[in-house]
Amino acid sequence: MSLDTETVRAIARLARIRVPGDAQDELANELSNILGWVEQLAEVDTDGVAPMTSVADMTWPRRDDTVTDGDCRAKVLANAPERHDGFYTVPKVVE
Amino acid sequence: MTMLTGLTIAQARDGLDKGDFSAEELAGAHIEAVERVRHLNAFITETPELALDAARASDARRAAGGALGAMDGIPIAIKDLFCTEGVLTTAGSHILDGFVPPYESTVTANLKAGGAVMLGKTNLDEFAMGSSNMTSYYGPVINPWKAADGKHRVPGGSSGGSAAAVAARAALGAIGTDTGGSIRQPGAFTGTVGMKPTYGRCSRWGVVAFASSLDQPGPMTRTVRDAAIMLQAMAGFDAKDSTSAPRDLPDFEGALASGVKGMRIGIPNEYRMDGTPKEVENLWRKGIQWFKDMGAETVDVSLPHTKYALPTYYIVAPAEASSNLARYDGVRYGLRVPGDSLDDQYELTRAEGFGDEVRRRVMIGTYVLSAGYYDAYYLKAQKVRTLIAQDFRNAFEDVDVLLTPTTPSAAFVIGEKMDDPIAMYLNDIFTVPASMAGLPAISVPAGLSRDGLPLGLHLIAPAFDEITLFRAAAALEEAADFTARPGETGE
Numbered sequence: 001m002s003l004d005t006e007t008v009r010a011i012a013r014l015a016r017i018r019v020p021g022d023a024q025d026e027l028a029n030e031l032s033n034i035l036g037w038v039e040q041l042a043e044v045d046t047d048g049v050a051p052m053t054s055v056a057d058m059t060w061p062r063r064d065d066t067v068t069d070g071d072c073r074a075k076v077l078a079n080a081p082e083r084h085d086g087f088y089t090v091p092k093v094v095e
Numbered sequence: 096m097t098m099l100t101g102l103t104i105a106q107a108r109d110g111l112d113k114g115d116f117s118a119e120e121l122a123g124a125h126i127e128a129v130e131r132v133r134h135l136n137a138f139i140t141e142t143p144e145l146a147l148d149a150a151r152a153s154d155a156r157r158a159a160g161g162a163l164g165a166m167d168g169i170p171i172a173i174k175d176l177f178c179t180e181g182v183l184t185t186a187g188s189h190i191l192d193g194f195v196p197p198y199e200s201t202v203t204a205n206l207k208a209g210g211a212v213m214l215g216k217t218n219l220d221e222f223a224m225g226s227s228n229m230t231s232y233y234g235p236v237i238n239p240w241k242a243a244d245g246k247h248r249v250p251g252g253s254s255g256g257s258a259a260a261v262a263a264r265a266a267l268g269a270i271g272t273d274t275g276g277s278i279r280q281p282g283a284f285t286g287t288v289g290m291k292p293t294y295g296r297c298s299r300w301g302v303v304a305f306a307s308s309l310d311q312p313g314p315m316t317r318t319v320r321d322a323a324i325m326l327q328a329m330a331g332f333d334a335k336d337s338t339s340a341p342r343d344l345p346d347f348e349g350a351l352a353s354g355v356k357g358m359r360i361g362i363p364n365e366y367r368m369d370g371t372p373k374e375v376e377n378l379w380r381k382g383i384q385w386f387k388d389m390g391a392e393t394v395d396v397s398l399p400h401t402k403y404a405l406p407t408y409y410i411v412a413p414a415e416a417s418s419n420l421a422r423y424d425g426v427r428y429g430l431r432v433p434g435d436s437l438d439d440q441y442e443l444t445r446a447e448g449f450g451d452e453v454r455r456r457v458m459i460g461t462y463v464l465s466a467g468y469y470d471a472y473y474l475k476a477q478k479v480r481t482l483i484a485q486d487f488r489n490a491f492e493d494v495d496v497l498l499t500p501t502t503p504s505a506a507f508v509i510g511e512k513m514d515d516p517i518a519m520y521l522n523d524i525f526t527v528p529a530s531m532a533g534l535p536a537i538s539v540p541a542g543l544s545r546d547g548l549p550l551g552l553h554l555i556a557p558a559f560d561e562i563t564l565f566r567a568a569a570a571l572e573e574a575a576d577f578t579a580r581p582g583e584t585g586e
Contacts, residue, residue, distance in 0.1 A: 008458075015417060015461040016424075017454055018442035027458070030516065034459055037517055038406040038472070044479050051477030052484060055308050055533035056295045056338050057558065063334060075197040079428035088426050090437050 002032045098586050099124035100264040104169055104321040107267055111157065111168050118157070118168030122150035122212050125170040128265040128585025129214055135237045135583070137250075137259040139175045140183050141215040146170060149212040156210065165348075166328040167210025172266035174257045175216035176223055177203045177312070178301040182213075186303040187221040187231040187253075190448025191429045200301025201333045202270060202312045209328040214266055217256030221450045222420065223277055223305045226522035228255025229513055230452040238285060238506050239263040241582035242546040248506035251281030251522075257315050258285040264584040268316040268325050272302060274309045275408050276526030279538040282315060283501035283551030286540040286579065288568070289315050290322045293559045294533030295340035297326075298333035306415035307338075309408075309530050319539065319568045323347035326561070342559060350562040351569040356390035358567065361494030365401035366525060368503070375500045375550060378542045382498055382552045385574035386567075394494050398486040403479050404528035405520060410463050410476035411531075416453075417460025423448060455516065484532040491557045496567045499525050501551035505544035529555045537568045541575040549579065 003011075005024040008031065012019040019027060073086055082089045099121050102110065110116055126143045153168035162168075178184050178196035185191050199207070207213070220230040227249040228236040236255040238248040239262050250259040254271030258281035261269050271278040273291035282289020290313045297312040304310065314325035327347050333339040362383060367376070383393050425431035425444030432447050434440035449457065463472035490497065503524055512519040529536040535558070538551040552571060556564035 003462075007462075011458050011462050011465070012442075014465060015457050016421075016438065016441040016445055017449065017457065018446035019454075027455075030455060031458060031462070034409065034455070034516060035462070035472075038409050038476075041403055041406055041410075041475050041479055044400065044403055044475075044482065046475060046478035046482070049478040049481050051474055052480040053477065054338075055480075055484070055531075056340065058295070058338075058340065061334075061337060061341065072197070078197060079194055081425065081429070081431035090426055091434065091440055093437050 003028045003035065100128045100586055102267065103318050104267045104316060104324050105318070107169055108165050112162070118150040118153040118212065119147060121168060122146045122170050125214055125266060131585040132239065132263045132265050132583065135239060135259050135263060136234055137217055137236050137256040137263065137265065138172070138215040139185055139218050139233050139256070142182060142213055146212050146214050153210050153212065163208070163210040164328065165324045166206060168212060169267050170212040170214050171206065172214050172217045172257055172260040172269040173203055174219055174254050174269065174271045176219055176272055176303045177270065178303070179203055179213070179216065182216065184216065184303070185233065187219045187233060188448065188450070188453070189232040189430060190423045190445070194428045198301060201298035201335060202302070202329045205331065206328055211328065217260055217269060219256055220253035221453050222303065222416070223253040223272055223274055224416070224452050224456055225252040226276065226280055226519055227512070228252040229509065230450055232450060235509050237509070239581035239583040240285065240506065240548050242548055246508045248548065249284065249509050251284035251506060253277040254281050254315060258282060258287055258289065261285070261287045261315050261317060262581050264586050268314060268321055270312055270329065271315045272310055272312050273530065274306050274412060275530045276523035278313045278315060279526045279536060279553060280502050280522055282538040283549065284506040286549030286577065286581065287315055287317055288319055288322050288537065288539055289313070290326065290537040291530070291535060292326060292330060292561060293340070293535040295338050296330045296535070296559070296561070298336040298339050300333055300335040304419040306412040307419060308415060309412060319565060319572045320348060320351055322537065323351060323565050340559070345562050347561060347565055350565045353566045354389070355386060355567055355570040358391040358496065359494040360386045360391050360393045360567070361396040361490050361497040362393055363396050363398045363401065363490070363497055363499060365398050366499045368524070371503055374544050375503060378550050378552065379500050382541060382571065385571065386498065389570055389574060396490040396494055396497070398490060398528065400479065400482045400486050401528055404483050404531050405524055407476045407479045407483065407531060408527045409459070409520060410472050411480060413456040413460035414464050414473050415460070417457045417464065420453070420457055480531050483528060487532045487534060495563050497555040499553045499555070501525060501538040501553040505546065505548035505550055525553055534558055535561045535564050537564055539568050539571050539575065540577040541571065542577070543579055
C-alpha cells in the first residue's frame with residue numbers, strides 16, 4: 001500500500017495531529033514503507049484461525065459494583081494546564 | 096570492604112542484615128555514583144533527598160528488628176514510565192511536561208512497601224517506543240560500555256536509562272517495562288540481566304500505557320539472583336489491573352540452585368536468520384554447548400511463524416498505542432498549545448508534544464484501525480498472533496525452555512538507524528515473538544563482541560513458569576561466567 005498525501009492528511013486528522021504541508025510527503029513515504037513491510041502477513045494462511053483478543057489465558061475478573069475511589073477533585077485538577085472554579089477549561093465549543 | 100556500589104542486591108541484603116553498613120551509607124554511595132555518571136544522561140529526575148529519607152526509615156526499621164524483606168534498604172532506579180506519587184513522571188515525552196502523578200503505580204508501591212529506596216526516574220524512549228533511547232525528548236542515553244573506536248554506543252531501549260544505570264553501578268537494580276524487548280534488548284546491550292515476566296505477573300496499573308496487550312514491567316539487575324529477588328517484590332495480583340493474573344507467587348530465588356540436569360532446551364530453527372553476524376551465531380552455539388555440558392538435552396524445534404512476529408507486532412502495538420495515546424489532549428495534564436477551537440488545540444498540542452517515532456506509530460495505528468483497513472491489517476495481525484502463540488505451545492510440549500540470541504548485534508553507535516525505522520525495528524527480531532505470546536523471557540550477559548561490547552543470550556519459558564526460566568538462566572549465567580565490566584562506572 002502506497003499512501004498519498006491526501007490519505008496522510010486524513011489519518012493526521014483522525015489522529016488529531018497537525019502535520020505541516022511540507023512534512024506530508026516524507027511522512028507518506030515513511031508510512032508507506034512500514035505498511036509495505038507489514039503486508040507480508042498476507043502470505044500467511046489464516047483461514048479458520050480465531051483472532052487473538054487476549055494474550056492472558058484467563059476469564060475476565062469481576063468486582064463488586066461499589067465506589068472505591070473519588071472525592072479528590074483538587075488532586076485530579078492539580079495537573080491541568082488550565083483550570084477554573086474546579087473545572088478543566090477548553091476553548092469555547094458552544095456559541 | 097567492597098565498594099558499596101559494586102555489590103549485588105543479594106550481597107547488599109546480607110550486608111545490611113549483618114550490619115556491615117547502613118542503608119543510608121548504601122544510598123549515599125549510590126547518590127554519588129548517580130552524580131558521577133550524570134553525563135550518561137541515564138536519569139531524567141534524581142531524587143536524592145527521597146532516597147536518603149527512605150534509607151533512614153529502613154535503618155530505623157532494621158534497628159527495631161522489623162526489616163521488611165530482601166529489598167529493604169536497596170537503592171534502585173525506576174523507569175520514568177511508572178507513575179510515582181509527587182515525583183515528575185515524563186514517559187520521555189514533551190507532552191507530559193510537568194506531570195506529577197497524584198498516585199503511585201502498583202509495582203513501585205509494592206517495591207516501596209518492601210523498603211526499596213528510589214534513587215530517581217530513568218530515561219527512556221518516548222512512551223517506550225524505540226530500541227535505542229534515541230527517541231527520548233530528554234535526549235539519548237550513553238552506554239557505559241566503550242568500544243575501541245571511541246564512539247558512543249546506545250544502551251538499547253526503551254528501558255535504556257535503567258540498563259545504563261545498573262551497568263554503570265549507579266543503582267543496584269532497576270525496573271523497566273518490556274513491550275517487544277524493551278527490557279531484554281537493553282540488558283543485552285549493557286551486559287546486564289533483563290527479565291520480562293509472563294504477561295499478567297506484574298500489574299500494569301500506574302504504568303503509562305503503550306500497548307496494553309504487550310506491556311509488562313520487569314527487573315533489570317546485574318545477576319539472575321537479583322532479578323529473582325526483585326521480581327518477588329514487584330509481582331502479584333492486583334485488582335486494579337483487570338489483566339493481572341490471580342495466581343500465587345512461587346519462591347523465585349529458591350529455584351536458582353536446582354540446576355538443569357535433564358532439562359530439555361529447545362533451539363528454534365527459525366531463529367537462524369540470514370545476515371546474523373558470526374559472533375552472535377558463535378555465542379549461541381557456545382550457549383548450546385554449555386547447556387549440554389551441564390547435563391541438559393538440547394532439541395531442535397520449529398516455530399514456523401517466527402518471521403511474521405515483527406510485522407504482526409508493528410500492526411498490533413501501534414494500533415493499541417494510537418488508542419492509548421488518544422488521552423493526551425492538552426486538557427487534563429501536560430503540555431497545552433492553545434488553538435482557536437478545541438480540535439485546533441488537540442492538533443497543535445499533539446503535533447508539538449509527540450516526537451517523530453510516536454507520531455509515526457500513532458498514525459500507523461490509526462490507519463490500521465480505520466474503516467476499510469481494519470480487517471486487512473488489524474484483524475489479520477490478531478489471527479497471525481494466534482498462530483505465533485500456538486507455535487510456542489507446540490514447542491513447549493516437547494521442551495522446557497527455549498534458547499536464542501537476545502539481539503542480532505551488539506550496541507550500535509548513537510545516531511545510527513534513525514533514518515530507517517524498519518532497520519531499527521529489526522533490533523527486536525529475537526525478543527518480539529515471546530512478547531506476542533505473553534511468555535516470560537530473560538536476557539543473560541554471555542560474552543563480548545569483537546569490539547569488546549556485551550552480547551546476551553535469551554531464554555523463553557512457558558507462561559507462568561518463571562521458575563524454569565530462572566533455573567535455566569542461573570545455570571547459563573554460571574557457565575558464561577561473564578565478569579567483564581563497562582569502561583565507565585560511577586565508582
